[in-house]
Structures are given as structure tokens and as C-alpha cells.
Amino acid sequence: MNQAITIGGKTIQPGTRQTVDFTLPPLASHSELHIPIHVVHGKKEGPCLLVCAALHGDEINGIEIIRRVMRIKSLSRLKGTLITVPIVNIYGFIQMSRYLPDRRDLNRCFPGSEKGSLAGRLAHIFMQEVVSHATHGIDLHTAAVHRDNYPQIRATLDDPETKQLAEAFQAPLIIDASLRPGTIRQAAVEKGIPWLVYEAGEALRFDEVSIRAGVRGVVNVLRELDMLHHQKSKTKVIPRTVKSNFWIRAPQSGIMRLTVKLGGNVSKGDILGYVSEPYGEMETAILSPNTGIVIGRTNLPLVYEGDALVHLARFADPLVASEALDVFQSELDPDETAGLLGEEAII
Secondary structure, three states: OOOOEEEOOEEEOOOEEEEEEEEEOOOOOOOOEEEEEEEEEOOOOOOEEEEEEOOOOOOOHHHHHHHHHOOOHHHHHOOOEEEEEOOOOHHHHHOOOOOOOOOOOHHHOOOOOOOOOHHHHHHHHHHHHOHHHOOEEEEEEOOOOOEEEEEEEEEOOOOHHHHHHHHHHOOOEEEEOOOOOOOHHHHHHHOOOOEEEEEEEOOOOOOHHHHHHHHHHHHHHHHHOOOOOOOOOOOOOOOEEOOEEEEEEOOOOEEEEEOOOOOOEEOOOOEEEEEEOOOOOOEEEEEOOOOEEEEEEEOOOEEOOOOEEEEEEEOOOHHHHHHHHHHHHHHHOOOOOOOOOOHHHHO
């Protein structure tokens, strides 16, 4: 049998699910703030999976992913514990901002400090009260404002268990990403917690394909950890590992018109778009230096020389990777799956 756990001073008994409103320092207006922490605590002992979102307050896709996951009926038979935190950076969320009021990036302040800045204190509290319970973790992100990411998992693949979970998630792309100082992923990995980062979509926007893929991915990880019963899926997405990736930058300042779409397959020398002066007197083509797939792009047409425009990924076999993306897109695109009802239908 599972044991009771305590989060934010509230004890959750086995076989129950509760929402803990964890109190934070108030706003300057003296308005109170809380982080909502949802806990599904199964009767039987098992792993503890933490799924969190909105460490950057304007990255809201993950909030919707968690909302849909928590509505799945099979969670009533969960083995182990699922902790979900839809909005970690509540300060940034209410301001529709990536940052905290002190202008710090929360995901560069982990593991934090009890006596540090607001960002440092929030990171410290989150590590002590929430991350400390986890045996595994998934952090949900999107691209920054005015940028878009194709659904992808970022993880440290030299750890066998992390690689296993990354493949089980079934995002179409996996990037073997080195640990970045100050991130929650680095802080968790240093404590021996296998950790995945799911990147998909754009800040301040809902993207249905990215959300559906995220819901299915979280459920797939729950099944891989034997926290939920396994089910045979109609179509299994075989993730493709990125060989290398890099940004193609603006050759000049001006007005940009991209002609490639997210997930598009490009060859070396292909024209990806154009940058011109407002009146079109000087126009420069944006050329692809390599063959690959577009996994990220900027959506803002006003650019300066050197700005990152297109994120290109290279693969050992670009054709196979492109086919995998086509399968993924057709399976989760709302236009292709209009007859499906509810999240249970896609997981």
C-alpha cells in the first residue's frame, strides 16, 4: 500500500486526490497568491511523476495539457502518485510575461536559495515542497514569444532510463540536450530524477496538435512507468533523434517573409524566405546551408541582422524522419480527427 504524503502542510492519503493551494509571497498590492498543486495519490505504491508547466508565465500550452490529463478517467486506477502543477510562475502568468516581477527567468534560478531573490526563493520552495517527492519529471514548455516549436522532447539521452521515457513519450522528435545551468531539469537530474522537457507551440497561444501530443505523451510515460495499465495504440509514433540542430539567422535587417512551414523538409541551398527593405529595393534570400527539417521558426516579420529565423534539425536519414512527422501530424491534426470525442480517443 502507498503511504501518505505531505505537500504545503497538507497531508494526502492513499486512494485520494486533492488540490493544494500553496501560499506564495503576496503581490505589491497585498493580494494573496497561490500555486495550485494537484495530487492524485494511488492506493498502491509506485513511482511519483511530477508534471509541471508555465515556469515561463506566458507558455500556456502546458496548462491545457495538464487540465486534460487530470480529466482522464483511468487516473482513478493510478498506481503510485501523479503531481501536476499547471502554473509554477503564477506571477508571470497573471502579467502574461515570461519573467517574474524581478525580471528574472525562473528557469535559470534553480535550485534556488531560501534567502535569495524572489526567483531564487520560489525555485527553492518548489524544489523543497514539490520536486523532492518526485521520482520522475516532465516539464512542459513552448517556444518564446513570437516563435514556434514543432513538438519535441529534450533530454539527456546518455541516461538509459531517461532515454526510455523520452522514446515512450512518442513526440516525433527527440533532442539530446545538454544540461543548462539554473534550469529545473539540471537541478532534478543532479538529484537523480530522470527528467523530460516537452517543447511545442508558441507562447500565449494554444496549439491543438501540440496539446494533443502532450496529453498523449504524459499518459504514455505513466504507462511506461506501470502507473497506468498498458493499452495497444492504433498507431505508434517512432521518435526520430536529432543528429544536430542550429539556427539560421537573418542576413540583413528588414521585413521577413518565410516560405517554409514548421515541420517542413528542406534541402541544402533551398530558399527559406526573403528579407527586404520596406520598399523592396534591396532583397536577400534566406538559404538553407544543409538538408534538414524545420523544428522552430520566428513568427515576427520585423527582423534585425543576426536574428534567429529558422531552427533546422539534421538527421541520419532525413526521409525517414520526414515520414515520421507526416504520420504524427495526420494522427493528431484536428482536421484529420474531427470524429474523435474526448482525450480518451487519442490515447
